[in-house]
Amino acid sequence: MTASVKIGIRELVKDTSILDKYDYIEIEDKKTHKSKGIFVSGKYAKDIEKFLEEKEKKGIQEKLDAINNIVPLPAGTLVNQSIQSIKANIEI
Secondary structure, eight states: OOOEEEEOHHHHHHOGGGGGTOSEEEEEETTTTEEEEEEEOHHHHHHHHHHHHHHHHHHHHHHHHHHHHHSOOOTTTTTTOOHHHHHHHSOO
16 A cells, blocks of 8 residues: 655655655645645656556547547557648548
8 A cells, every 4th residue: 555645745755754654645735725736756657657648648649539539530640740631631
């Protein structure tokens, strides 16, 4: 189980050793009680980076699939092509 805590940024500034005590720390605006982000322990940093990269690639692929559903093009047509060359490939 991962250890976590929710703190304000001022608490973190006053005691940075808290970063070593938890797997992740949620930073919260103490006035509005809104989450501002998280700090992740170094041992999970690579996993988080990999997750975010995969999520971004998936989002891009979903957008390309949506475009391909509207204007079907041969596979790989959108890769490394200019707008003009893509337009030239579309039969109107």
